[in-house]
Amino acid sequence: MPPTEANNKNGVAAPCHTAAPDGRALVSTVLPVQGEGVPVLLVGVDFGAEGFDAELLELGLLARSAGLNPAAALTCKRQAPDAALFVGSGKADEIGELAQLHGAREIIFDQALSPAQQRNLERRLGLPVYDRTMLILEIFAQRARSHEGKLQVELARLQYLSTRLVRRWTHLERQRGGIGARGGPGERQIELDRRMIGDTLRRTRERLVRVQRQRATQRRQRQRRDTYKVSLVGYTNAGKSTLFNALVKARAYAADQLFATLDTTTRRLYLGEVAGSVSLSDTVGFIRDLPHGLINAFKATLQEAADADLLLHVVDAASLDHPQQMAQVQQVLEEIGAAELPQILVFNKLDAFAPGVRPTVGRDHYELLGREYERLFVSAQTGEGLDALRDELAARAAGHAQRHSEPADAAHPSS
Numbered sequence: 001m002p003p004t005e006a007n008n009k010n011g012v013a014a015p016c017h018t019a020a021p022d023g024r025a026l027v028s029t030v031l032p033v034q035g036e037g038v039p040v041l042l043v044g045v046d047f048g049a050e051g052f053d054a055e056l057l058e059l060g061l062l063a064r065s066a067g068l069n070p071a072a073a074l075t076c077k078r079q080a081p082d083a084a085l086f087v088g089s090g091k092a093d094e095i096g097e098l099a100q101l102h103g104a105r106e107i108i109f110d111q112a113l114s115p116a117q118q119r120n121l122e123r124r125l126g127l128p129v130y131d132r133t134m135l136i137l138e139i140f141a142q143r144a145r146s147h148e149g150k151l152q153v154e155l156a157r158l159q160y161l162s163t164r165l166v167r168r169w170t171h172l173e174r175q176r177g178g179i180g181a182r183g184g185p186g187e188r189q190i191e192l193d194r195r196m197i198g199d200t201l202r203r204t205r206e207r208l209v210r211v212q213r214q215r216a217t218q219r220r221q222r223q224r225r226d227t228y229k230v231s232l233v234g235y236t237n238a239g240k241s242t243l244f245n246a247l248v249k250a251r252a253y254a255a256d257q258l259f260a261t262l263d264t265t266t267r268r269l270y271l272g273e274v275a276g277s278v279s280l281s282d283t284v285g286f287i288r289d290l291p292h293g294l295i296n297a298f299k300a301t302l303q304e305a306a307d308a309d310l311l312l313h314v315v316d317a318a319s320l321d322h323p324q325q326m327a328q329v330q331q332v333l334e335e336i337g338a339a340e341l342p343q344i345l346v347f348n349k350l351d352a353f354a355p356g357v358r359p360t361v362g363r364d365h366y367e368l369l370g371r372e373y374e375r376l377f378v379s380a381q382t383g384e385g386l387d388a389l390r391d392e393l394a395a396r397a398a399g400h401a402q403r404h405s406e407p408a409d410a411a412h413p414s415s
């Protein structure tokens with residue numbers, strides 16, 4: 001991985017050559033120790049997809065966000081995943097040696113492993129092996145605060161677990177040649193596990209629906225129908241909560257972690273006499289390949305974004321990966337039916353731009369996936385550009401208020 005602006009930020013060093021006890025060279029990237037946490041080895045397999053480096057970098061951030069301590073990263077190239085081990089057997093042994101060398105107690109793969117691959121790797125390496133999906137589920141489980149959030153995470157975990165069991169079950173079926181001898185001890189156990197998970201899943205889903213209904217009622221009561229609603233959306237770590245805090249002078253949790261925010265927070269933002277107050281919501285961040293269970297579970301949270309009159313799409317403009325991140329966000333917005341809402345692109349972290357690439361104007365237009373958007377450059381941290389953003393919000397809110405205060409026949413004034 002070439003040292004770039006972005007991966008320097010995360011402290012990725014150049015490739016490191018170490019010798020195995022028998023003298024063979026082991027190539028990995030040693031990551032500087034940062035803080036506490038269980039030391040882990042990151043593994044990324046490059047199947048030739050674009051943006052591989054950025055993805056591995058993101059895996060490191062995800063691991064840190066889960067409270068782990070990535071000690072080293074290993075990458076390798078393959079045409080296709082190995083059915084049994086995901087990587088070749090030689091590479092698997094190299095992973096084991098590197099884990100030992102760096103004192104890693106867990107291995108984290110960037111790509112999704114099948115239950116069989118995970119089990120085979122664990123058996124071969126004698127260490128717990130996780131993949132990106134499990135890591136994201138773990139972060140969500142650690143972060144969920146509200147009752148609703150916890151239920152959503154529980155639901156996603158159960159859904160994930162149930163697919164694993166189903167697959168493990170089919171796998172066993174196949175192993176026994178698919179002959180109709182049902183009721184072996186393994187199968188009975190799995191059947192029981194499945195039934196138990198199925199029951200818990202149903203109960204959790206019912207509880208979630210109840211909580212969501214209550215919440216929707218509360219929301220309706222809280223918000224007058226004519227309030228102009230603005231939602232902050234954007235890739236995780238883009239700076240949504242920092243911007244939210246800067247605008248409403250609140251103290252939502254903002255941190256250099258992925259998924260620092262899981263629950264939606266809403267505050268009133270006063271924009272002057274003409275525009276009055278608008279409601280501003282801070283929401284959960286987006287990420288590429290969000291586990292499917294989580295997409296469904298978090299749709300309700302994201303749906304609050306779809307309820308808005310205006311989306312502020314916050315972009316970490318200092319990240320080299322921001323074009324891909326914006327496209328990801330846009331894709332999820334489409335999935336929740338919010339892609340057609342008015343949207344302003346807020347290019348954040350202006351203070352972190354290198355002097356040579358700093359924009360010379362405060363605002364312009366930007367084309368994203370065939371649509372043109374208003375773009376404003378800001379730094380939520382230093383406050384630069386926030387007055388212009390407030391003015392823009394005030395103008396839009398005032399326009400909205402005017403449209404809604406006009407009587408129905410205002411379009412045809414009598415004289």
Ligand SMILES: Nc1nc2c(ncn2[C@@H]2O[C@H](COP(=O)(O)OP(=O)(O)OP(=O)(O)O)[C@@H](O)[C@H]2O)c(=O)[nH]1
Pocket residue numbers: 234235236237238239240241242243253254255256257258259260261262283284285286348349350351352378379380381382
């Ligand atoms: N340099 C710089 N850093 C910023 C700026 N805004 C936010 N950050 C940092 O970026 C990191 C992420 O900020 P958050 O506000 O938590 O980001 P978020 O979009 O709410 O992230 P999630 O809740 O995880 O989706 C934090 O370390 C912030 O201090 C900015 O304008 N400049």
Ligand SMILES: [Mg+2]
Pocket residue numbers: 240241242253254260261283
């Ligand atoms: Mg946040």
